[in-house]
Amino acid sequence: MESVLVVGVGFMGGSFAKALRKHGFKGKIYGYDINPESIAKAKTLGVIDEGTTNLPEVKDFNLSLVMLSSPVRTFEGIARELKKYISSEAVVTDQGSVKGELVYRLEEILGSRYVGGHPIAGTERSGVEHSIAELYEGKKVILTPTERTDVKALGLVREIWEELGGEVEYMTPELHDYVFGIVSHLPHAVAFALVDTLIKLSKPDVDLFKYPGGGFKDFTRIAKSDPVMWRDIFLANKENVLLAIEGFINSLRELERLIRGEKEEELTEFLREVKTKRMEID
Amino acid sequence: MESVLVVGVGFMGGSFAKALRKHGFKGKIYGYDINPESIAKAKTLGVIDEGTTNLPEVKDFNLSLVMLSSPVRTFEGIARELKKYISSEAVVTDQGSVKGELVYRLEEILGSRYVGGHPIAGTERSGVEHSIAELYEGKKVILTPTERTDVKALGLVREIWEELGGEVEYMTPELHDYVFGIVSHLPHAVAFALVDTLIKLSKPDVDLFKYPGGGFKDFTRIAKSDPVMWRDIFLANKENVLLAIEGFINSLRELERLIRGEKEEELTEFLREVKTKRMEID
Numbered sequence: 401m402e403s404v405l406v407v408g409v410g411f412m413g414g415s416f417a418k419a420l421r422k423h424g425f426k427g428k429i430y431g432y433d434i435n436p437e438s439i440a441k442a443k444t445l446g447v448i449d450e451g452t453t454n455l456p457e458v459k460d461f462n463l464s465l466v467m468l469s470s471p472v473r474t475f476e477g478i479a480r481e482l483k484k485y486i487s488s489e490a491v492v493t494d495q496g497s498v499k500g501e502l503v504y505r506l507e508e509i510l511g512s513r514y515v516g517g518h519p520i521a522g523t524e525r526s527g528v529e530h531s532i533a534e535l536y537e538g539k540k541v542i543l544t545p546t547e548r549t550d551v552k553a554l555g556l557v558r559e560i561w562e563e564l565g566g567e568v569e570y571m572t573p574e575l576h577d578y579v580f581g582i583v584s585h586l587p588h589a590v591a592f593a594l595v596d597t598l599i600k601l602s603k604p605d606v607d608l609f610k611y612p613g614g615g616f617k618d619f620t621r622i623a624k625s626d627p628v629m630w631r632d633i634f635l636a637n638k639e640n641v642l643l644a645i646e647g648f649i650n651s652l653r654e655l656e657r658l659i660r661g662e663k664e665e666e667l668t669e670f671l672r673e674v675k676t677k678r679m680e681i682d
Numbered sequence: 683m684e685s686v687l688v689v690g691v692g693f694m695g696g697s698f699a700k701a702l703r704k705h706g707f708k709g710k711i712y713g714y715d716i717n718p719e720s721i722a723k724a725k726t727l728g729v730i731d732e733g734t735t736n737l738p739e740v741k742d743f744n745l746s747l748v749m750l751s752s753p754v755r756t757f758e759g760i761a762r763e764l765k766k767y768i769s770s771e772a773v774v775t776d777q778g779s780v781k782g783e784l785v786y787r788l789e790e791i792l793g794s795r796y797v798g799g800h801p802i803a804g805t806e807r808s809g810v811e812h813s814i815a816e817l818y819e820g821k822k823v824i825l826t827p828t829e830r831t832d833v834k835a836l837g838l839v840r841e842i843w844e845e846l847g848g849e850v851e852y853m854t855p856e857l858h859d860y861v862f863g864i865v866s867h868l869p870h871a872v873a874f875a876l877v878d879t880l881i882k883l884s885k886p887d888v889d890l891f892k893y894p895g896g897g898f899k900d901f902t903r904i905a906k907s908d909p910v911m912w913r914d915i916f917l918a919n920k921e922n923v924l925l926a927i928e929g930f931i932n933s934l935r936e937l938e939r940l941i942r943g944e945k946e947e948e949l950t951e952f953l954r955e956v957k958t959k960r961m962e963i964d
Binding site for chain 1: 802822857860861862864865866868869870871872873874875876877878879880881882883888890891893894897898899900901902903904905906907908909910912913916917920923924926927929930931932933934936937938941942944946949950952953954955956957959960961962963964
C-alpha cells in the first residue's frame with residue numbers, strides 16, 4: 401500500500417490511523433474532515449501526516465485505501481465526490497455501524513472495490529484526542545461482502561484488519577443490521593431513554609441525578625456517546641432499531657406483568673433464565 | 683458495642699462484617715443464615731467468629747446490634763422471631779434496598795430501636811466469598827428515620843456507617859423508595875428485560891449472544907445479579923417500580939416516535955440533552 405486516507409478524523413478515524421502506524425505501516429496517512437480543528441489536532445498529535453478540509457485535494461495523495469470513519473449518513477455524499485479524485489484501483493472501506501442498504505448504495509457509486517466493514521470496538525468517547533492504537537486488538541470486525549465485491553479488495557481489507565489484531569467475520573449486510581440493531585443500537589436507545597426518564601421523573605425538590613449509585617451510572621455510560629453519530633445510526637438502521645425496541649418493550653411488559661401480578665415463581669424463573677444466559681457470555 | 687449479629691451471611695452481610703473488623707471493631711461478630719454452607723464458608727474465611735442456622739441460639743450472643751442483610755422480604759418474619767431472643771436494648775438495622783412501608787412494619791414489630799438503612803453500594807456478585815471490606819468507602823448510606831425512631835439508636839447506626847467510610851443521608855421511607863425505584867430498581871428491570879430480548883429475538887441460525895461487543899455486555903452486567911434478591915426488591919417496591927417502568931416506556935416511545943418520523947432535529951436535541959445531563963454526574 402502506498403498511502404491511506406482517513407475520512408473523518410475523530411475517535412474511530414484516529415484509532416485506525418494510530419493502529420496502522422503501530423503495526424508498521426510505512427506509507428503516508430492522510431486525513432480529511434470538514435472540521436479544520438480536527439485536522440489540526442490530528443496533525444499536532446502525529447495521528448496523520450497531512451490533512452485537508454478540501455476533498456478535491458486528495459487527488460494528489462496517490463491513495464491505495466480510503467477508510468470512511470465519519471457518521472454513516474455522510475458516506476454516500478462523500479463517496480460521490482471522492483470517486484472523482486481517487487484512482488479506480490483505490491480500495492474503499494468503512495468503519496460504520498450500519499450496513500444493509502447503504503452497502504448496495506455505496507457499491508452503486510464506488511463499484512466492486514468498496515468493502516463494507518464494522519469493527520465491533522469503540523467507547524462512548526469521541527474526538528481524535530481520545531483515539532487508541534490498540535482499539536481493535538482481539539475485537540470482532542464484521543465485513544459484509546456482496547456477490548459483487550472484488551475478491552482482491554476484500555482480501556486486502558481482511559488482511560489489514562487481521563494485522564491490526566481484529567478477528568474478521570463475514571455477514572450479509574442485512575444480517576449485520578439485524579444483529580447490531582439488537583445487540584448494539586437497542587442498548588444505546590435504552591440508555592438514552594433511561595437518562596431521559598430520570599430527567600422527566602425528577603421533581604423540583606427531588607433531583608434523581610444526585611443518586612447515581614444504584615447501577616444507573618455504569619448502565620448509562622453509553623448515553624454519553626456522540627448525539628449526531630447516534631442519530632445517524634438510529635435513522636440509517638431505522639427498521640431494525642424499531643423492531644428491536646418493540647421486542648424490548650414486549651420483554652419489559654412481560655416483566656411488568658409478573659411484578660404487577662406478584663407471580664413469584666414465574667418472576668424468579670424469568671430472572672434466573674436471564675442471569676444464566678448473561679453469565680454464559682463472560 | 684459488645685457484639686454484632688449479621689443476618690444473611692452473603693455478599694452484603696459479609697462485606698459489613700469485614701468492614702467492621704477492618705475498622706477496628708473488637709467485639710464478636712456472629713452470623714445467622716438459613717444456609718449452613720454460607721455459615722461454614724464465612725467462618726472458614728474468618729468473616730464471622732461464630733454462626734448458626736438456628737435463630738433461638740442468638741439469645742446467648744449478648745448482642746448490641748443486628749444488621750439484617752438477607753433478601754428484603756425475609757425481614758418481617760425474621761424480626762418477629764428475632765425479637766424473642768435479643769435484649770430490648772439491641773439496635774436493629776438493615777441493608778435492604780427497599781424501605782417504604784416495610785420500615786413501619788418493622789417498627790411495629792421491633793419498636794423504636796429499629797433504624798432503616800440502605801448503603802448505595804454493591805455489585806452484581808453474590809456470596810460471602812466475594813464480600814469486600816472497602817465496599818462502603820465514599821458511598822452514600824441512606825437512613826430512613828421516622829418520628830418514632832429512637833435518637834440514640836439512630837446516632838449509633840449513623841456513627842457506625844461513618845466509621846466504615848459511608849456518607850450518611852436521611853430520607854423518608856417513601857422518598858427513598860421513589861428515588862431508588864427509579865435510579866436503581868428500574869435499571870435492573872431494564873437490564874433483565876434487555877437480556878430477555880436477545881433470547882427472544884435470537885433465531886436457530888442467529889445466536890445474538892455471539893456478538894456482545896456493541897455496548898451490550900457492560901450494559902447488562904447487572905442482569906447477573908441474584909434473581910431471588912431482585913424478585914424480592916421488585917415485589918417489595920412494586921408501586922414505584924411499575925411507575926418507573928411506565929415513565930421509562932414513555933421516554934422510549936418518544937425516542938421511537940422521533941426515529942420512526944425521522945425527526946432529525948428533535949432527535950439530535952433529545953440525544954444531546956440526555957448526553958449533557960449524563961455528563962454532569964461524572
